[in-house]
Amino acid sequence: MTTASPLPSATILGYPRIGRDRELKRAVESYWKGAITTEELRQAATGLRAATRERLAGLGLSEDSSIPADFTFYDQVLAVTAALGAVPARFRDLLNAQGALDLDGYFTLARGQGDRPALEMTKWLDSNYHYLVPEIDESTPIDYVEGSLASQVVEAAQAGAGSTAAVRPVVVGPVSYLLMAKPTDEAAEGFEPLDRLPDVLHAYGHLLMDLQAAGASWVQFDEPALVADSWSVGRERVLAAVREAYAWLGAVVERPQILVVGSYGDLGDALGALAASPIEAVGLDLVAGGVPSSEDLAALEGKSVVAGVVSGRNIWRTDLSAALERLEALREALPSGTPITVATSTSLQHVPHDVERETAMDPAIRSWLAFADQKVEEVLILARGLEQGRQAIAAELDQDAELRAQRAAHPGVQRPEVRQAVASITAADRTREPYATRKAAQEARLGLPEVPTTTIGSFPQTAEIRKARAAHRRGEIDETAYQEAMRAEIASVIALQERIGLDVLVHGEAERNDMVQYFAELLEGFVTTEHGWVQSYGSRCTRPSILWGDVARPAPMTVAWSSYAQSLTDKPLKGMLTGPVTIMAWSFVRDDLPRAQVADQLGLALRAEVEDLEAAGIGVIQVDEPAIRETLPLRAEDRPDYLEWSVGSFRLATGGAAPSTQIHTHLCYSEFDVVIDAVDHLDADVTSIEASRSRMDILPAVAAHGFERQLGPGVWDIHSPRVPSAQECTELLARAVDALGAETVWANPDCGLKTRGYEETEASLVNLVQAAAHIRSQGA
Numbered sequence: 004m005t006t007a008s009p010l011p012s013a014t015i016l017g018y019p020r021i022g023r024d025r026e027l028k029r030a031v032e033s034y035w036k037g038a039i040t041t042e043e044l045r046q047a048a049t050g051l052r053a054a055t056r057e058r059l060a061g062l063g064l065s066e067d068s069s070i071p072a073d074f075t076f077y078d079q080v081l082a083v084t085a086a087l088g089a090v091p092a093r094f095r096d097l098l099n100a101q102g103a104l105d106l107d108g109y110f111t112l113a114r115g116q117g118d119r120p121a122l123e124m125t126k127w128l129d130s131n132y133h134y135l136v137p138e139i140d141e142s143t144p145i146d147y148v149e150g151s152l153a154s155q156v157v158e159a160a161q162a163g164a165g166s167t168a169a170v171r172p173v174v175v176g177p178v179s180y181l182l183m184a185k186p187t188d189e190a191a192e193g194f195e196p197l198d199r200l201p202d203v204l205h206a207y208g209h210l211l212m213d214l215q216a217a218g219a220s221w222v223q224f225d226e227p228a229l230v231a232d233s234w235s236v237g238r239e240r241v242l243a244a245v246r247e248a249y250a251w252l253g254a255v256v257e258r259p260q261i262l263v264v265g266s267y268g269d270l271g272d273a274l275g276a277l278a279a280s281p282i283e284a285v286g287l288d289l290v291a292g293g294v295p296s297s298e299d300l301a302a303l304e305g306k307s308v309v310a311g312v313v314s315g316r317n318i319w320r321t322d323l324s325a326a327l328e329r330l331e332a333l334r335e336a337l338p339s340g341t342p343i344t345v346a347t348s349t350s351l352q353h354v355p356h357d358v359e360r361e362t363a364m365d366p367a368i369r370s371w372l373a374f375a376d377q378k379v380e381e382v383l384i385l386a387r388g389l390e391q392g393r394q395a396i397a398a399e400l401d402q403d404a405e406l407r408a409q410r411a412a413h414p415g416v417q418r419p420e421v422r423q424a425v426a427s428i429t430a431a432d433r434t435r436e437p438y439a440t441r442k443a444a445q446e447a448r449l450g451l452p453e454v455p456t457t458t459i460g461s462f463p464q465t466a467e468i469r470k471a472r473a474a475h476r477r478g479e480i481d482e483t484a485y486q487e488a489m490r491a492e493i494a495s496v497i498a499l500q501e502r503i504g505l506d507v508l509v510h511g512e513a514e515r516n517d518m519v520q521y522f523a524e525l526l527e528g529f530v531t532t533e534h535g536w537v538q539s540y541g542s543r544c545t546r547p548s549i550l551w552g553d554v555a556r557p558a559p560m561t562v563a564w565s566s567y568a569q570s571l572t573d574k575p576l577k578g579m580l581t582g583p584v585t586i587m588a589w590s591f592v593r594d595d596l597p598r599a600q601v602a603d604q605l606g607l608a609l610r611a612e613v614e615d616l617e618a619a620g621i622g623v624i625q626v627d628e629p630a631i632r633e634t635l636p637l638r639a640e641d642r643p644d645y646l647e648w649s650v651g652s653f654r655l656a657t658g659g660a661a662p663s664t665q666i667h668t669h670l671c672y673s674e675f676d677v678v679i680d681a682v683d684h685l686d687a688d689v690t691s692i693e694a695s696r697s698r699m700d701i702l703p704a705v706a707a708h709g710f711e712r713q714l715g716p717g718v719w720d721i722h723s724p725r726v727p728s729a730q731e732c733t734e735l736l737a738r739a740v741d742a743l744g745a746e747t748v749w750a751n752p753d754c755g756l757k758t759r760g761y762e763e764t765e766a767s768l769v770n771l772v773q774a775a776a777h778i779r780s781q782g783a
């Protein structure tokens with residue numbers, strides 16, 4: 004092992020890879036289009052890494068090993084899959100003689116090719132980042148075949164030449180890598196990816212040696228899977244894997260010092276397992292998790308501790324005084340002399356680069372925020388405070404306290420009328436008439452056929468729509484012209500749906516840039532950013548809105564569009580809203596009010612919108628909650644509370660609707676077994692879910708649960724341009740009808756159509772309508 008060079012006093016666990024101006028996105032997408040060569044793409048990446056190192060050094064991360072090296076072109080889990088050559092059989096021809104992928108091969112795993120589907124994508128812990136799920140079985144090749152992480156260490160050393168410090172390579176740890184993997188279809192019954200731990204450790208051993216040779220004095224293994232309960236193996240097995248992994252890796256002779264980080268929550272009993280392992284440092288998330296017990300900390304004797312006190316998940320300034328107290332308490336409880344590194348709680352990949360660029364934002368609000376670069380400054384300030392005492396950072400503490408006081412006193416932060424309204428909510432506000440009453444009233448009002456057909460809301464967002472929106476934003480066309488363009492689009496979407504013969508129509512959501520941002524821009528209590536991009540997956544970024552104050556709805560948000568659409572047709576038109584939980588999940592949410600209360604504020608604003616839609620004659624209203632599953636807490640013990648307030652806020656939004664108003668909700672995933680009970684409690688009259696990719700696998704669970712209201716299991720996988728045949732739709736619908744009964748089933752796609760083209764949209768919907776007609780004729 005390298006002779007002990009200590010960890011720096013301050014660090015960050017990772018930095019946004021995408022670039023201040025989304026340089027990585029642009030370069031990668033140009034490469035995919037064939038507009039730049041491999042060499043040019045590599046140069047762009049080298050330039051981006053150099054710029055990042057210089058920026059971080061400039062901000063003050065000047066000690067050795069304080070700058071993380073965590074670059075990869077697409078995804079951090081795919082980076083490990085590539086390093087191990089752990090490629091599923093359908094991609095194995097892409098491996099070279101050494102068993103490694105080239106850059107094109109790496110992208111092929113991420114994006115698929117022809118009839119070989121990409122690796123599945125799923126959410127990284129409870130964040131909005133998506134990683135590519137490794138597929139492992141008994142015969143998956145696993146070896147150390149590709150050294151791009153070590154190259155980053157060498158590159159930094161060469162480029163640095165005295166100006167920037169040596170970097171600290173960051174990689175997903177072996178246990179999390181396997182826990183986050185899934186078995187392939189070929190795997191034997193009962194096989195778990197974790198069965199391959201010895202092979203993975205062997206490969207990681209070589210990785211360690213390679214990093215050592217490259218000159219790294221530390222390596223950071225991210226083991227976030229240790230804080231969650233969501234895996235297919237029990238906790239005992241997880242702990243055994245931790246012991247085995249770090250006993251093994253710790254015993255590698257030629258290696259850098261090892262830091263193992265458990266971000267996104269509490270390590271719980273995994274901390275003891277790590278403490279007993281021959282590693283040199285442990286990282287704790289002291290934002291999502293608490294300061295561990297003194298016994299647990301005592302066991303860390305002889306190790307360094309990386310204390311994540313600056314949130315990597317939100318965009319609020321850190322409460323410096325509270326964070327320093329936490330650090331002092333930690334120091335107090337640790338064996339004396341334990342070195343502490345002040346750090347972010349997670350990688351900063353979840354936050355945008357730099358709040359200073361948000362020049363159009365209200366400066367008062369901006370002053371409360373910290374994006375990645377500001378968080379770097381915060382860890383440095385706190386490290387100084389911890390080392391030299393509070394007086395050394397007195398000016399910073401004063402300034403922070405002052406801004407905090409200003410924030411608390413800002414009129415938008417606490418609106419008495421909103422607080423009052425939330426305080427007066429009663430259980431009755433969250434309760435509609437019994438379903439039987441509603442059903443009868445809705446049948447009388449809507450007169451829908453059996454197996455009614457509908458869509459999930461959005462229609463294709465054409466280039467013309469996006470152009471009109473951009474021109475409007477730039478002031479090139481005025482409000483009237485913009486409204487005209489959107490109304491024309493709505494009229495054509497209505498005409499199309501009538502032509503196809505759908506039963507419940509939608510207006511198509513042409514006017515919405517995004518299903519959350521659209522509402523954030525119309526509600527009070529939110530700001531949006533200009534440059535606040537964060538990586539969602541691969542080259543895809545989102546720009547979350549910031550929910551900073553009490554939520555109020557100054558005016559109706561969707562009524563004009565929906566009633567215009569309704570005026571064009573005799574068919575029922577479905578109004579379209581985004582639910583409270585989803586608005587919160589896809590925004591940065593204030594940290595000064597319990598989430599349950601924020602959810603109720605949103606619930607009340609949406610409730611007013613529902614009321615206005617009803618008054619405008621809209622008889623069907625859908626409140627989308629696709630995020631209810633994804634923000635489910637990582638630990639089972641935290642779930643009941645979450646489900647209670649999240650379901651409660653939906654019921655508040657919809658609870659005022661008349662019995663004759665049909666309330667729909669939409670969740671776009673099929674693995675809803677863990678939340679099926681909660682979904683039932685939403686008490687929507689109709690629920691649409693994703694089902695076609697899983698060939699309706701969820702039906703038995705739904706039937707067993709005894710879901711008594713109506714369900715639209717999607718029959719068209721809208722994630723692909725493929726047009727499902729009428730026969731295929733009929734088969735899927737027949738299965739649903741068999742399991743649930745014809746009076747329960749709706750025919751609809753899996754999700755909205757905004758990413759689809761018109762050609763496949765029309766063809767698929769025609770088939771879907773035909774399938775429903777066929778099912779009806781059979782039933783008759």
Ligand code: MET
Nearest residue numbers: 459460461627629755756
């Ligand atoms: C991610 S769920 C999307 C629902 C929305 N109503 C749409 O159709 O686009």
Ligand SMILES: [Zn+2]
Nearest residue numbers: 629671754755
């Ligand atoms: Zn959806």
